[in-house]
Amino acid sequence: MNKIVVNPIYIILLCLVITACQSNQKSTEKISTPPNLVLILADDLGYADVGFNGCQDIPTPNIDRIAKEGVKFTNAYVTWAACGPSRAGMLTGRYQDRFGFSRNPLFAPNDPNQGLPLSELMLSEALQQAGYKSAIMGKWHLGAHPSQRPLQRGFNDFFGFLTGGHKYFPEEWTLADEYEVTSQYEAYKTKLLRNDQRIEETEYLTDALSREAVNYIGQYKDQPFFIYLSYNAPHGPLQATEKYLKRFEDIKDKKRRTYAAMVSAVDDGVGLVLQQLKDLNLEENTIVVFLSDNGGPSHRNGSNNAPLRGRKGQLFEGGIRVPFALRWPSQISSNQVYEPTISSLDIFVTMVAQNQGKIQLKNELDGVDLLPYLKGTKEGAPHETLFWTFTDRAEIAVRHQANKLIMGDSLPQLYNLEADIGETTNIAMEQPGLQKDLVAKQQEWLSQMAEPAFLGLLQNKEYDKLHSDRFKRPVIKD
Ligand code: CA
Numbered sequence: 001m002n003k004i005v006v007n008p009i010y011i012i013l014l015c016l017v018i019t020a021c022q023s024n025q026k027s028t029e030k031i032s033t034p035p036n037l038v039l040i041l042a043d044d045l046g047y048a049d050v051g052f053n054g055c056q057d058i059p060t061p062n063i064d065r066i067a068k069e070g071v072k073f074t075n076a077y078v079t080w081a082a083c084g085p086s087r088a089g090m091l092t093g094r095y096q097d098r099f100g101f102s103r104n105p106l107f108a109p110n111d112p113n114q115g116l117p118l119s120e121l122m123l124s125e126a127l128q129q130a131g132y133k134s135a136i137m138g139k140w141h142l143g144a145h146p147s148q149r150p151l152q153r154g155f156n157d158f159f160g161f162l163t164g165g166h167k168y169f170p171e172e173w174t175l176a177d178e179y180e181v182t183s184q185y186e187a188y189k190t191k192l193l194r195n196d197q198r199i200e201e202t203e204y205l206t207d208a209l210s211r212e213a214v215n216y217i218g219q220y221k222d223q224p225f226f227i228y229l230s231y232n233a234p235h236g237p238l239q240a241t242e243k244y245l246k247r248f249e250d251i252k253d254k255k256r257r258t259y260a261a262m263v264s265a266v267d268d269g270v271g272l273v274l275q276q277l278k279d280l281n282l283e284e285n286t287i288v289v290f291l292s293d294n295g296g297p298s299h300r301n302g303s304n305n306a307p308l309r310g311r312k313g314q315l316f317e318g319g320i321r322v323p324f325a326l327r328w329p330s331q332i333s334s335n336q337v338y339e340p341t342i343s344s345l346d347i348f349v350t351m352v353a354q355n356q357g358k359i360q361l362k363n364e365l366d367g368v369d370l371l372p373y374l375k376g377t378k379e380g381a382p383h384e385t386l387f388w389t390f391t392d393r394a395e396i397a398v399r400h401q402a403n404k405l406i407m408g409d410s411l412p413q414l415y416n417l418e419a420d421i422g423e424t425t426n427i428a429m430e431q432p433g434l435q436k437d438l439v440a441k442q443q444e445w446l447s448q449m450a451e452p453a454f455l456g457l458l459q460n461k462e463y464d465k466l467h468s469d470r471f472k473r474p475v476i477k478d
Pocket of ligand 1: 082235
């Protein structure tokens, strides 16, 4: 019998080929793993109050890293000019007006209809179907009734508070639970919740939320996860610790100084989250998104929306166009500035697209998958047309391409945002045909929307009269 002699060099080559195949397989596996999502929402942050949008007096190096290592959006919108409905749109991928969430919800733990209807599929619920674990830390604002809380809406963990805002210092959290609340804003003083339990917390609120985000990333690291870091900063009340205030001794205006300190605390938190992703080797396949839920209420918290006109609560750009950055190293290149129009609605759809076949949608979506646009495989704007309402449709705005029409109590206002980002020159009189077209678009869109499903913040007194039991512990029937 002939003995087969194998040249050792072939064995070495074979080993190299096997190793290459294995590592190739590994990288394929990595890409086929759905991405994690870390969604960082600031509250009432001005358009101009992050470094990546040119802020000079408040350094935000960590938030800026998201934009630098990914993409910054210059025409990014939220779906409402204030807190609750903006969140409802972002977390369902649908105009919240479609399901009547067109008022800022009241804190009413007794009322199952005061919040996000169960007919809607939330991002956390969609991702749960795809095997994700989700945690929210911070502001919920989508319903305080036990049937509407985060753990009932696809989140595995919750650390935070249920209403639209909160005090920042632990010594002011004097109410044991929501049933001790006797008026709308007293809910700002409840002890924090961890899941269903009220807890004792000793840290400044923003720092506590950042700490929890870091911890949950650590806990969830072995399967796809969604971290919703829903800071209430820099929403009022304006409260900051000495640690952060000391950084801004040069700012003489007290309001702006405290605001700057609060933003700086958020930036520190973002830094801790990014470091945790790096330490756990999760950077490549984690989408990090940073945005604000609406524009800055500059008259209240010292925020700055320049060069945009207006502020929170208005349909001028300062109310609805927000600082927005996204990083996803394995898929999109760094240092991008993306100018076409996008929306907070797109976060939901982008995530669904990464989990195709695993998510059973309930309703029609209004967002767009951003990935092909950011990779450059799809051209044009993700949205040709976007719509907004305010104060029960007393005001309605549409942006179609560069033109934006605001209809309300005063004369129609038409602006070309490419030529006039500050909405200074009303061209409605010069462009009657365009105005007519845009009014028709508004009406067509409005005809698809629902009536408001609940009384909101502006009807607080009326609601009190109708629901004297609003803060009572609800009786839950099996
Ligand atoms: Ca807000």
